[in-house]
Amino acid sequence: MAKSAYQNRIELVQGTLDMLVLKTLQWGEQHGYGISQAIRVSSNEVLQVETGSLYPALHRLERAGWVSAEWKKSDANQRAKFYKITMLGKKHLANDYERWGKMVATIEAIMSAKESAL
Amino acid sequence: MSLFDGRKKELNEEIESHLRMAAADRVAAGATPEDARRDAMREFGNVPLVADVTRERWGWLRMENLMQDLRYTWRTLKRERSFAAVAILILALGIGANVVVFSVVNTVLLRPLPFDHSQELAWIAGGGGVGGLSDVTYRTDSYEAFRDHNQSFRAVAGFVPFRAPDFKLTGYGEPKPVAGVWVMADFLQTLGIQPMLGRDFTAQEALPGSASVALLTYPYWKTQFHGDQSIVGRSITLDNMPVTVVGVLPPSFDFGSVFAPGTKTDLVRAIHPYDVRNYGHMFSLVGRLKPGVTPAQAQAEVSVLFPQMRDALKTQNWASDANTVITGLKEHVSGELRRSLIVLWCAVGMILLIVCVNLSNLLMARAAGRSKEFAMRTALGAGRGRIVRQLLTESLLLSSAGALLGLGLAFAAVMYLAHQGSLALPLLSEVRIDTASLLWTLAIAMVAAVLFGIVPAVRVSGINLQETLKDSGHGTSAGRKHQRIRSTLVVSEIALACVLLVGAGLLLRSFLKVMDVDLGFQPSHTAALPITFNATTDEQRGEVLHEMVRRVGDLPGVEATAFTDSLPLDRNRSWGLQAKGRTYPPDWNNDIYVSVVSPGFFRAMGIRIVAGRDFAWTDALKGTQVILINEATAKRDWPGQNPVGKIAVGVGRGETTVIGVVANVPESSVEKASTPQVYVPVTQSNDLADQLLIVRSSLPLDSLAPSVMSTLRSMNPGQPATTFRTLDSVVDHSTSPRRFFAVLVGIFAGLGLLLASLGIYGVISYAVTRQTQEIGVRMALGATRERVQMGVISRTLRMAVIGIAVGTVASFVVAKTISTMLFGTEPTDPVTFVGVAVLLLGVAFVAGYLPARRAARIDPMVALRSE
Numbered sequence: 001m002a003k004s005a006y007q008n009r010i011e012l013v014q015g016t017l018d019m020l021v022l023k024t025l026q027w028g029e030q031h032g033y034g035i036s037q038a039i040r041v042s043s044n045e046v047l048q049v050e051t052g053s054l055y056p057a058l059h060r061l062e063r064a065g066w067v068s069a070e071w072k073k074s075d076a077n078q079r080a081k082f083y084k085i086t087m088l089g090k091k092h093l094a095n096d097y098e099r100w101g102k103m104v105a106t107i108e109a110i111m112s113a114k115e116s117a118l
Numbered sequence: 119m120s121l122f123d124g125r126k127k128e129l130n131e132e133i134e135s136h137l138r139m140a141a142a143d144r145v146a147a148g149a150t151p152e153d154a155r156r157d158a159m160r161e162f163g164n165v166p167l168v169a170d171v172t173r174e175r176w177g178w179l180r181m182e183n184l185m186q187d188l189r190y191t192w193r194t195l196k197r198e199r200s201f202a203a204v205a206i207l208i209l210a211l212g213i214g215a216n217v218v219v220f221s222v223v224n225t226v227l228l229r230p231l232p233f234d235h236s237q238e239l240a241w242i243a244g245g246g247g248v249g250g251l252s253d254v255t256y257r258t259d260s261y262e263a264f265r266d267h268n269q270s271f272r273a274v275a276g277f278v279p280f281r282a283p284d285f286k287l288t289g290y291g292e293p294k295p296v297a298g299v300w301v302m303a304d305f306l307q308t309l310g311i312q313p314m315l316g317r318d319f320t321a322q323e324a325l326p327g328s329a330s331v332a333l334l335t336y337p338y339w340k341t342q343f344h345g346d347q348s349i350v351g352r353s354i355t356l357d358n359m360p361v362t363v364v365g366v367l368p369p370s371f372d373f374g375s376v377f378a379p380g381t382k383t384d385l386v387r388a389i390h391p392y393d394v395r396n397y398g399h400m401f402s403l404v405g406r407l408k409p410g411v412t413p414a415q416a417q418a419e420v421s422v423l424f425p426q427m428r429d430a431l432k433t434q435n436w437a438s439d440a441n442t443v444i445t446g447l448k449e450h451v452s453g454e455l456r457r458s459l460i461v462l463w464c465a466v467g468m469i470l471l472i473v474c475v476n477l478s479n480l481l482m483a484r485a486a487g488r489s490k491e492f493a494m495r496t497a498l499g500a501g502r503g504r505i506v507r508q509l510l511t512e513s514l515l516l517s518s519a520g521a522l523l524g525l526g527l528a529f530a531a532v533m534y535l536a537h538q539g540s541l542a543l544p545l546l547s548e549v550r551i552d553t554a555s556l557l558w559t560l561a562i563a564m565v566a567a568v569l570f571g572i573v574p575a576v577r578v579s580g581i582n583l584q585e586t587l588k589d590s591g592h593g594t595s596a597g598r599k600h601q602r603i604r605s606t607l608v609v610s611e612i613a614l615a616c617v618l619l620v621g622a623g624l625l626l627r628s629f630l631k632v633m634d635v636d637l638g639f640q641p642s643h644t645a646a647l648p649i650t651f652n653a654t655t656d657e658q659r660g661e662v663l664h665e666m667v668r669r670v671g672d673l674p675g676v677e678a679t680a681f682t683d684s685l686p687l688d689r690n691r692s693w694g695l696q697a698k699g700r701t702y703p704p705d706w707n708n709d710i711y712v713s714v715v716s717p718g719f720f721r722a723m724g725i726r727i728v729a730g731r732d733f734a735w736t737d738a739l740k741g742t743q744v745i746l747i748n749e750a751t752a753k754r755d756w757p758g759q760n761p762v763g764k765i766a767v768g769v770g771r772g773e774t775t776v777i778g779v780v781a782n783v784p785e786s787s788v789e790k791a792s793t794p795q796v797y798v799p800v801t802q803s804n805d806l807a808d809q810l811l812i813v814r815s816s817l818p819l820d821s822l823a824p825s826v827m828s829t830l831r832s833m834n835p836g837q838p839a840t841t842f843r844t845l846d847s848v849v850d851h852s853t854s855p856r857r858f859f860a861v862l863v864g865i866f867a868g869l870g871l872l873l874a875s876l877g878i879y880g881v882i883s884y885a886v887t888r889q890t891q892e893i894g895v896r897m898a899l900g901a902t903r904e905r906v907q908m909g910v911i912s913r914t915l916r917m918a919v920i921g922i923a924v925g926t927v928a929s930f931v932v933a934k935t936i937s938t939m940l941f942g943t944e945p946t947d948p949v950t951f952v953g954v955a956v957l958l959l960g961v962a963f964v965a966g967y968l969p970a971r972r973a974a975r976i977d978p979m980v981a982l983r984s985e
């Protein structure tokens with residue numbers, strides 16, 4: 001991986017990883033590697049999920065009951081641990097998404113009002 | 119932990135599958151399998167670290183880490199036995215001292231008295247609660263009036279605090295003395311004490327003419343009657359009279375430890391106030407407040423009630439009663455000790471601080487040597503938090519081991535203290551290691567672990583990874599910073615030790631000053647022996663005693679002997695005395711301590727006769743009534759006159775003539791100015807508080823005892839087998855609380871000094887070791903050995919001087935706060951301050967000299983070649 005490609009990436013905003021993971025799992029069950037690839041691809045290579053954040057997050061979500069996990073064979077016939085979103089997880093995702101929307105709107109309001117206010 | 123082995127394996131598999139899939143994708147994109155694998159690994163990052171932080175989400179990891187840390191610590195400490203041993207020993211001393219003092223503080227200050235609902239109990243004392251026993255006690259009539267008219271107390275009961283002559287127990291071998299105390303029939307009930315065996319006194323049993331009854335204390339029952347339960351209901355012979363034992367008191371009730379510290383009680387007998395109606399002030403009173411009534415409310419009531427009763431009853435001798443003070447019983451028992459104990463508590467707190475600083479220093483030194491180990495662990499994926507936790511686990515393990523050992527030491531010390539029956543400190547016999555002490559131990563072990571562990575842990579974990587791995591550490595900035603922190607720690611250690619030493623020095627000087635007080639009598643080589651004698655008439659008493667004094671006085675080795683009914687610094691009683699014909703103001707305090715003595719008493723005691731003459735055996739019962747007074751009385755009642763030949767009233771029968779003046783002798787405390795005293799000849803008074811024979815001897819008193827005893831036996835076969843009580847021990851008993859505190863604070867200060875010197879030595883020694891190369895270079899460049907040695911020593915002394923300066927300033931503040939505990943010593947006492955500074959400098963010099971000598975012996979060639 002070239003160094004410049006790294007620099008174009010954005011660090012994930014605190015607390016958004018859970019949301020992204022849950023959203024990715026809404027398309028169907030997936031293993032850790034698949035999730036990280038999916039987020040990278042769907043963000044046009046802008047978002048990079050560190051494994052040091054992803055795996056703790058997955059294990060935390062599992063503990064919270066928002067995802068369930070199962071060992072299965074992957075498409076490439078590899079044994080992998082697949083994560084699946086639960087009903088509870090879906091509710092949590094809806095909640096998170098709503099909060100996220102509000103936050104973005106609020107920040108946007110502040111940012112755009114800045115010029116005229118000053 | 120096996121619990122997680124399955125899950126750990128699963129996590130590893132999960133990570134492995136991630137890597138395999140990532141590699142497979144890269145192979146599919148055209149990379150070679152080796153490149154693909156390497157690239158996938160690089161993208162994934164630090165595998166063990168990811169596994170570690172992921173495992174932490176499981177929640178149980180903390181526990182697992184702890185076990186791992188403990189195992190690791192155990193291995194490390196096993197490798198460094200001597201370090202562990204020193205650390206644990208230091209901690210044990212610090213924690214042990216804290217546990218002992220806490221146990222005492224807890225018993226004396228914090229824990230309620232060992233009585234039922236003890237917070238309801240109040241101490242009722244006349245004379246403003248101060249002064250001699252006769253001032254703070256009550257007459258029968260005022261007790262009765264108070265008991266019947268007050269609204270605040272559910273019950274008021276009393277005991278006789280005046281020292282009664284020991285009873286004589288017969289029928290169990292040789293006659294034996296028995297220490298008894300007279301209490302009102304409802305005294306135990308008021309305190310909420312239930313006999314362990316048998317029953318309490320009944321109201322009838324205390325009526326005049328009823329059979330005599332007694333309750334045995336638990337220790338006396340165990341030793342004298344071997345715990346025989348059938349003793350209850352049986353009769354024993356006390357002073358040739360049958361007394362029925364109605365019960366045995368519980369082991370938890372130690373009368374002496376609460377009401378008369380430093381004395382033992384064998385049995386309790388019921389007295390009825392009627393019997394002593396005409397004895398004057400007799401009773402110390404304890405009351406049980408009604409629910410919801412505070413001592414302050416009771417105080418408000420008695421402040422009005424007593425003067426009213428005095429006016430209504432028109433009784434004389436009520437002056438002291440009118441000024442009655444109500445205090446909580448707990449406050450009365452331990453109030454005087456509060457300040458001393460808090461000082462002691464602070465002293466051990468400082469010891470603990472010094473211990474922590476010391477340990478911090480040791481750990482820093484050790485950690486510096488281990489920096490590579492930690493850098494390696496960090497490189498292998500240990501987070502900073504994990505390293506800090508690891509180091510804190512080490513300190514926790516050390517402090518736990520120290521606490522355990524310290525608890526053992528404390529247990530022994532507390533056992534020892536609890537059996538110091540002669541120490542005049544209340545509740546001391548109740549001191550023990552209880553749940554509160556154990557919790558306290560746990561708490562200080564934790565606090566200590568964090569205190570001494572946190573600085574090294576944070577310092578070490580913050581070390582720059584690459585620097586440390588690259589550099590061998592000699593003379594690096596991290597090393598310098600280390601050294602600075604360690605020097606600061608040593609300076610604070612010296613400052614703390616300085617404060618402790620100054621405090622201890624001031625208390626010790628006070629103690630020496632107390633020991634130096636002119637007692638007015640010479641206690642050495644003199645002892646008192648409780649005696650009994652057979653005299654049926656007043657005339658006979660003089661003859662019998664004269665004969666006894668003559669016979670004992672003739673024994674070889676006896677220099678002087680005399681009879682007295684009281685000893686200085688022991689329990690006392692007072693009467694009233696006035697100069698005849700002098701008009702006194704209405705509120706005049708005419709209290710005077712009284713002793714009934716035989717001729718020769720002043721010579722036997724070594725009390726100087728200032729004017730006039732001693733009593734003579736010819737001062738007969740029916741002759742002129744004579745007294746001797748002390749200088750304080752002369753000053754009070756005949757100011758500016760020669761009292762010899764003057765007439766006094768109030769003491770004895772009618773008018774008495776002053777035939778002499780003697781030196782002042784302390785009555786209740788060596789530290790208080792002497793108050794008026796009067797001496798009455800035993801030939802003219804039968805009002806004896808006790809019966810003692812004073813013997814002054816040129817021979818060791820023990821060797822004299824058999825011949826004195828056989829002489830007494832030959833005169834009176836009923837003489838109980840008693841032992842000499844040396845006057846030195848009487849003085850010791852009186853000064854024992856001060857000695858107790860001075861010795862304890864002294865021990866703590868010594869401990870502080872030792873720890874501080876260890877700290878100085880450790881730091882300097884370590885610095886020399888680290889700078890071996892540097893010193894080698896300097897010596898190779900021409901520095902002389904003396905110069906190197908001086909350099910090390912001056913560095914040590916610099917730390918010491920800063921520490922002493924800081925400590926001296928702090929000591930001034932501390933000395934001010936303990937100024938009321940000092941006697942004849944200014945809180946700014948220059949001798950103490952200068953002495954402590956010199957002592958600390960000397961110790962610092964020695965502690966620095968040893969490593970300095972080592973530095974001077976460094977062979978430059980060897981030093982340069984190493985590493």
